[in-house]
Amino acid sequence: MTRILESLRQTADLGGPVVMILLVVSVVTLATILYKLWQFSAAGVGRHRALKDSVAAWDQGDRSAAVSALKKSKSYLAPVVEMAFGAGPEDAKRLEAEAEVRFARLEGGFRLLDSVAQLAPLLGLFGTVLGMIEAFQSLQDAGSQVDPSLLAGGIWVALLTTAVGLAVAMPTAMVLSWFEGRMDAERVTAERAIASVLHPQGRRDPVAHAFAEPTHA
Secondary structure, X not given: OHHXXXXXXXXXXXXXXXXXXXXXXHHHHXXXXXXXXXXXXXXXXXXXXXXXXXXXXXXXXXXXXXXXXXXXXXXXXHHHHHHHHOOOHHHHHHHHHHHHHHHHHHOOOHHHHHHHHHHHHHHHHHHHHHHHHHHHHHHHHHOOOOOHHHHHHHHHHHHHHHHHHHXXXXXXXXXXXXXXXXXXXXXXXXXXXXXXXXXXXXXXXXXXXXXXXXXXX
């Protein structure tokens, strides 16, 4: 751990303020990714077995089994499916909106990750340009006593910021793509569940209908 911190300190000293900014951005990005992983796990993203069993039972006309299976589901989409049990085809838009509210919560932070993936390389390039300017200024100040190592050293230090920017951007882009892929699959699951419940192959029975309809005081 000490070696890693020492390496980061040396990199920051060489790269200057731009590298420092990129290191701070990388810490924020890592914290966001870890939080999203925890949020996905807590919400049960991708774990819809009981929910799918419930929807399949409802679609086949077995309303009692559908209700029983839904009670076992820990999916964040379970409340939406329960609402669909007591709704009709005319309520499809409302149910889709309810699902979108839950998707929006899970997609919080995606904009930050997208911004990091796009801006980190540009920030690194900006640091490289500043480093090149400084290297050529040093070369000019040297006058006739030009040392090639002076220019070479300035160039590799300048390019360091681009490398750091790419190192931050590439894994961020990959993780964001994975998150977005999971959410696309979640939307397909929700749309299919809502459509199957609102337009089942079997007939509704009065027992499930009584369970699904809200009671009024």
